[in-house]
Amino acid sequence: MSCNSLMLNFQKWRFMMKRWSFVIFLILVAASLQAQTWRQVATATYPYFADVFLVDTLRGWAVGSGGAIYATNDGGITWVPQASGTTADLKKVFFLNANVGFVGGYSRTLVKTADGGMTWQPTTVVEIPETGASIRGIQFTNALTGFLLSSESGKNGRVLKTVDGGNTWTTVHYVANEEFNAFSFNGSNGVVVGSSAAVLYYTTDGGQTWTKAPTPSLGGFTYTRSDIRAVHLFTPLVGYAVGWGSSAAGLQPSILLKTTNGGASWVYMTQDSADRTYDNLYAVVFKDTLTGVAAGGGTRGSVVLTTTDGGVHWHRANVPSGVALYGVHYSKSLFLIVGSSGTIFRWLNLSGTPNLVTKIPGSTLYALRFVSAKVAYAAGYGGVILKTTNGGETWSGKYLYANGLSPNIQDIYFVDERNGYAACSYRMVAKTTDGGESWQMVLPDTVSATTASYGVYFTDNQNGTVVGQLKSGTDIIYHTTNGGQTWTIRTGVVNKALRAVAFGNALKGAAVGDGLKIVYTSNGGSTWSASSVSGVPGSLASSNLRDIAYLDSSTAVAVGNKIVLRSNDGGASWTFVDSAAEQLNRVSFRRIGANLVGCAVGNKSLLSTTNGASWTPYLLDTSIVNQSLYSCAVDYSGYPWIAGSNSSIYTSAPVTSVRDGHATFPQEIYLASNYPNPFNPATKIRYALPTAGRVVLNVYDLLGRHVCNLVNGFNSQGVHEVVFDGRGLPSGVYIYELRFGNAVARNKMLLLK
Numbered sequence: 001m002s003c004n005s006l007m008l009n010f011q012k013w014r015f016m017m018k019r020w021s022f023v024i025f026l027i028l029v030a031a032s033l034q035a036q037t038w039r040q041v042a043t044a045t046y047p048y049f050a051d052v053f054l055v056d057t058l059r060g061w062a063v064g065s066g067g068a069i070y071a072t073n074d075g076g077i078t079w080v081p082q083a084s085g086t087t088a089d090l091k092k093v094f095f096l097n098a099n100v101g102f103v104g105g106y107s108r109t110l111v112k113t114a115d116g117g118m119t120w121q122p123t124t125v126v127e128i129p130e131t132g133a134s135i136r137g138i139q140f141t142n143a144l145t146g147f148l149l150s151s152e153s154g155k156n157g158r159v160l161k162t163v164d165g166g167n168t169w170t171t172v173h174y175v176a177n178e179e180f181n182a183f184s185f186n187g188s189n190g191v192v193v194g195s196s197a198a199v200l201y202y203t204t205d206g207g208q209t210w211t212k213a214p215t216p217s218l219g220g221f222t223y224t225r226s227d228i229r230a231v232h233l234f235t236p237l238v239g240y241a242v243g244w245g246s247s248a249a250g251l252q253p254s255i256l257l258k259t260t261n262g263g264a265s266w267v268y269m270t271q272d273s274a275d276r277t278y279d280n281l282y283a284v285v286f287k288d289t290l291t292g293v294a295a296g297g298g299t300r301g302s303v304v305l306t307t308t309d310g311g312v313h314w315h316r317a318n319v320p321s322g323v324a325l326y327g328v329h330y331s332k333s334l335f336l337i338v339g340s341s342g343t344i345f346r347w348l349n350l351s352g353t354p355n356l357v358t359k360i361p362g363s364t365l366y367a368l369r370f371v372s373a374k375v376a377y378a379a380g381y382g383g384v385i386l387k388t389t390n391g392g393e394t395w396s397g398k399y400l401y402a403n404g405l406s407p408n409i410q411d412i413y414f415v416d417e418r419n420g421y422a423a424c425s426y427r428m429v430a431k432t433t434d435g436g437e438s439w440q441m442v443l444p445d446t447v448s449a450t451t452a453s454y455g456v457y458f459t460d461n462q463n464g465t466v467v468g469q470l471k472s473g474t475d476i477i478y479h480t481t482n483g484g485q486t487w488t489i490r491t492g493v494v495n496k497a498l499r500a501v502a503f504g505n506a507l508k509g510a511a512v513g514d515g516l517k518i519v520y521t522s523n524g525g526s527t528w529s530a531s532s533v534s535g536v537p538g539s540l541a542s543s544n545l546r547d548i549a550y551l552d553s554s555t556a557v558a559v560g561n562k563i564v565l566r567s568n569d570g571g572a573s574w575t576f577v578d579s580a581a582e583q584l585n586r587v588s589f590r591r592i593g594a595n596l597v598g599c600a601v602g603n604k605s606l607l608s609t610t611n612g613a614s615w616t617p618y619l620l621d622t623s624i625v626n627q628s629l630y631s632c633a634v635d636y637s638g639y640p641w642i643a644g645s646n647s648s649i650y651t652s653a654p655v656t657s658v659r660d661g662h663a664t665f666p667q668e669i670y671l672a673s674n675y676p677n678p679f680n681p682a683t684k685i686r687y688a689l690p691t692a693g694r695v696v697l698n699v700y701d702l703l704g705r706h707v708c709n710l711v712n713g714f715n716s717q718g719v720h721e722v723v724f725d726g727r728g729l730p731s732g733v734y735i736y737e738l739r740f741g742n743a744v745a746r747n748k749m750l751l752l753k
Contacts, residue, residue: 042395042649044362046342051327063090086122094138104135127169151180184233191263193228202263216266234286242281298324301406322383322406360397365643368631379409402430402439423453442484455500467498479525504550510571512545520571535576557612559584590634601632671745678752726751
């Protein structure tokens with residue numbers, strides 16, 4: 001055989017091997033539809049904080065969940081994490097000086113530093129016999145002498161003392177059937193407070209002996225509980241304690257107590273009626289004999305009280321936050337306040353409004369809406385509002401604050417980038433006209449915990465509908481025609497809580513609720529009637545519905561507990577479409593040209609659709625998306641966005657960020673997942689190039705046969721997008737391949753007809 005013949009056969013063999021290798025690769029990777037390329041674009045800035053401590057106006061520490069210790073060297077403006085060496089939740093922090101500090105937490109955990117937090121050494125205080133006890137108080141009077149307070153829930157309150165810098169501890173006070181919450185020492189005098197106003201102890205000999213103080217009267221108010229949660233003995237004789245308050249179990253004012261004899265007796269401080277609060281207080285500190293701060297709250301907003309006359313009068317400060325605040329400390333004129341959701345406030349001279357340091361507070365995000373290609377909002381627990389102005393690449397957060405309240409946000413709707421509404425717990429509805437910078441209450445709140453506004457939708461700036469629950473098992477519908485200035489009310493249409501509302505046009509709308517109940521309107525919300533539902537399996541006959549979205553003026557989809565329904569007549573009648581593996585919390589649709597893109601999100605899943613009639617599960621990358629999901633949206637390019645707890649937002653949209661006015665380009669080629677996927681008939685494919693150059697983008701079937709060429713030519717640096725039209729092709733999995741220089745990237749897509 002000639003050399004030419006041998007060479008020809010070798011080339012044929014090499015070509016066939018390459019062809020079959022590619023086919024084998026396609027078969028292997030197409031065995032199941034590959035997960036979308038997901039990325040996280042937002043999360044909470046900080047963890048839950050339980051306490052804060054300042055050694056001067058620059059240096060301080062905040063501690064909290066999961067062993068978190070954060071330090072500041074600029075007075076609380078910026079914070080950096082420090083390695084604590086433990087994952088236990090931490091509750092208290094105390095520094096003897098700028099170098100020596102102690103942090104205590106759950107499971108008897110005590111962490112110590114001798115170098116200002118550069119290194120921490122965790123230990124277990126074995127002298128506390130209760131393994132489930134948490135360390136709730138730490139205070140040192142000098143380098144050798146210090147105290148710990150520990151307790152379990154409802155029992156085993158204990159005070160321990162060290163005389164060797166914390167190497168060993170001895171119990172100096174123990175009560176088996178009482179829970180201790182906090183303590184404070186000043187000189188040889190000390191006080192302990194606990195799970196009720198009857199749990200008050202004091203010592204005058206450095207903790208060697210303890211005496212129980214008489215139970216104080218509580219101002220003539222009726223209390224179902226009287227937990228005392230924090231105490232500060234400012235001088236050896238003068239101290240303040242704070243605790244329980246509630247508006248849910250009757251109006252029970254926040255408890256404020258004062259002692260002038262070292263804790264031997266306590267006097268209830270009655271708040272002025274105009275400034276009276278009804279929330280738990282978790283922290284108290286006094287700067288001098290007259291000036292003090294107490295912090296707490298959490299049901300309808302944070303609560304911060306100040307006094308400048310030694311507790312005779314307390315005034316509520318304007319603090320734009322909806323979470324419980326657990327720690328407060330000061331150095332000279334600087335106060336720092338911390339709490340859940342990673343909230344940090346910085347307050348100078350107790351004047352004006354405290355400044356929220358936290359860029360993104362943590363929240364369970366119940367609602368997510370794209371208002372334009374660039375602007376989107378997310379909102380949820382604690383009144384947190386997140387906003388993006390660059391298409392979702394970066395987000396910033398704050399708290400909805402209206403009329404002194406920041407309740408949980410159940411739903412949001414924006415008519416445009418600046419005008420929007422929020423439906424909240426305790427019935428409140430708030431309105432913004434400046435893109436969320438400020439909010440005004442347009443539907444007043446109530447103290448009833450069973451009254452809530454769950455869904456909101458406006459067809460224009462003036463006409464809107466809010467749905468919710470008047471009380472357990474009773475629906476309520478509010479309708480406005482003047483932008484929320486006045487409302488008409490309808491209740492008792494289906495006698496179930498209504499959870500969401502949407503409109504297909506200015507006239508046709510529907511609301512969904514518990515027990516498979518749906519109501520509809522054909523006159524813009526002036527009147528409502530019960531809808532009919534058919535074809536639902538018996539096992540799902542009482543499913544709770546959670547959300548609704550319109551595909552057009554007549555077609556709508558509702559989702560809920562393991563169920564998907566569809567209406568073709570504007571919401572008057574509904575038929576069963578599909579079941580789901582779990583509860584679906586939100587559904588969203590957007591029309592992109594001739595294509596309709598939809599998604600629905602559940603606790604651990606995401607479904608996609610192109611028509612609302614058939615749904616396909618996404619294969620989420622659990623290494624990235626690893627939590628329960630509560631809201632979803634489709635952006636103006638057709639990509640899905642999903643949100644969960646801890647202010648986490650994810651998307652499969654490619655990176656298109658802009659920073660400091662300059663485009664951010666990838667370091668290597670990036671081939672995004674097509675969207676929608678599955679699709680019918682068309683889908684979008686995005687890719688990004690690190691530099692300009694020649695690009696080839698081809699589509700193949702599973703046998704490696706070339707289907708079509710989408711790109712073949714020179715492309716500029718940056719992000720590009722093409723449309724693949726599958727009309728004329730059979731249903732199935734297709735491979736799209738991007739070649740750029742020596743780099744190759746492939747993804748799969750599913751055409752489903």
